[in-house]
Amino acid sequence: MQATIHDREALKAISPAALAAYARSAGWQRGETYRLHSHIYAGRNRPEIIVPRTDHLGDYATVVSRLIEVFAQVADRDELTIYRSLVTGDRDVVRIRVADSNDGSLGLNEGVDLVSGARDLIRSAACSLSRTQPVYRAGAIQEAKELLEQVRLGQTHQGSFVITVLTPIVPPPVEPFQQELFPGLSDDQGDEERDAPIQRKMTRRLIEALQAARESTERVAAGVSDAFADGVEKGVSANFCDALTCLIGPFPSLDIGVSWARTRPSPLPEAVVRFSKADSPILQEAARRFRERAPREDVRLRGFVQILKRPETQNDGIIHLTTQIDGRQQAVSVSTVLTQLDYEKALQAHSDKAMVTLTGDLERTGQRWWLLNPQVESVLRNEEGATEAEEESVA
Incomplete structure (x- = not known):
């Protein structure tokens, strides 16, 4: 049975930037202007659609509903799936999935720890944007505090328990002239790195710290005692290790993945980093050593x-x-x-x-x-x- 979305407020939660970004990623190309506030999009084997540039239209919710219907038909997917993709299209999405929840439920205490750990993980990544250090005082960095206040929880997924964390809205790139998208990624992705908004930098730092922590735990298990020494510059801290320990909790394994906002494509691939229960004591010890050495x-x-x-x-x-x-x-x-x-x-x-x-x-x-x-x-x-x-x- 196909679900159809009629809630006007839910439909208006989808931004024009997300609609345009989805259309481009799905094979449509922007054409001429339609009236004052829309563009015509066309694509091979795709119906012509009209995508609004603003949500200040009296029939905006109706237009969005029609676009969802078209997107679902072309993609051969249900409208609810398309809606979820669109409503998060202007945000980076962090998904934290636990391994042993086949029915999509968790114990209440486990669920609270999972949400708390997700919050602390994001906060640690945000704090490290200001300056990297082995320990942070919670709430001491105003920029990180302001970013965290804009982070939202998304819907969980059926069939497993997934914490969905939505970063603050990632604005589309604004250039004085049109450039080829990621031309050869020359200069070490330097332009994208320098010009990225703070919201995207936070997500990138999160992935960088997760990968560094993953590599460090493997090296410690192999007998390298100073494996975490270089992790601080990549965002690994006592707070970050504590948050990962809280997330792992009683679960045999934990996957943390990131999807980039459609409104601002990233040259970096979507990444998934896995931790297991055996990593927990290593991360706890790393946190203790960070605090011992921190000012x-x-x-x-x-x-x-x-x-x-x-x-x-x-x-x-x-x-x-x-x-x-x-x-x-x-x-x-x-x-x-x-x-x-x-x-x-x-x-x-x-x-x-x-x-x-x-x-x-x-x-x-x-x-x-x-x-x-x-x-x-x-x-x-x-x-x-x-x-x-x-x-x-x-x-």
């Missing part, structure tokens, strides 16, 4: 200045602060580069044997601790520093 933001350190170094020709100087980290009894040395004003404060504190409080981002490189973006918050008098140190020791 800790907005850390406050209190201790005594032991070593100061400043070349005669420079204003900034390096100090080594003896302090405690994570409440451990054993003192460690933290190095940092201070501006001229803060260096003078540290120099005076060293002379007075006074306690100094520094703030900044703590990072471990090899066996050495560094404080990035440092600032001297306070210098305690000798008596105050000694008293406070004694109180902390008792605590």
Whole structure:
């Protein structure tokens, strides 16, 4: 039985750009203008159709319904399938499919974890567009937050459980003149890479990070301990690994695929990346190691200045602060580069044997601790520093 779509709001959800993109991909070619707001499309062994350029038409829903009917007849497919293709035609589509759901259902908790993991996966990819780093603070990057607010969940598919994630609308390319589509992909796809809108860049980064994570887990299983080292530049992070672990959950395998928006064809092939339950502990360990090595933001350190170094020709100087980290009894040395004003404060504190409080981002490189973006918050008098140190020791 063929389903016919009559809901006007559902029909109006299909954009003119999606209609035109589908027609071109299905073998129609744009011809002359029809009236003020439409084009005539024609193709070999295809009926002539009229495709609107705007949805500000009184009969837009009726026009869309007729086009769906024609597209379905030519493709020999049902109208509901054509509708789903059209309504997502101006968005990149990410599909996450679990392996052991033959009846199309999941346990409630498993379903919640799947949606939560999908959200975190997309958010991690969006965060890495701003700057790649091993750990992100959720919600800290405004551009990623704004992108995530535009992401939508699509309909699931019958016969298996599939989370369908729709990226924000990917606008068609806007060029001052017509160019051949992907002419030889010269310059390493450079033009497409540079000119792509942020929505497409997010989807590409997602696929790049998925493939890097997939390759890294295989290399770790083969005995390569530093396999994840190069993944950060491709968008792999502790957050990304945690999201994948959440998605894999209790399932024996998980497929994540991407379809590109018809309104903006991509030179990259549609990709599917598969993970299995055996990947989960590797991804968990990678996330732990990422966090262990990542800078800790907005850390406050209190201790005594032991070593100061400043070349005669420079204003900034390096100090080594003896302090405690994570409440451990054993003192460690933290190095940092201070501006001229803060260096003078540290120099005076060293002379007075006074306690100094520094703030900044703590990072471990090899066996050495560094404080990035440092600032001297306070210098305690000798008596105050000694008293406070004694109180902390008792605590």
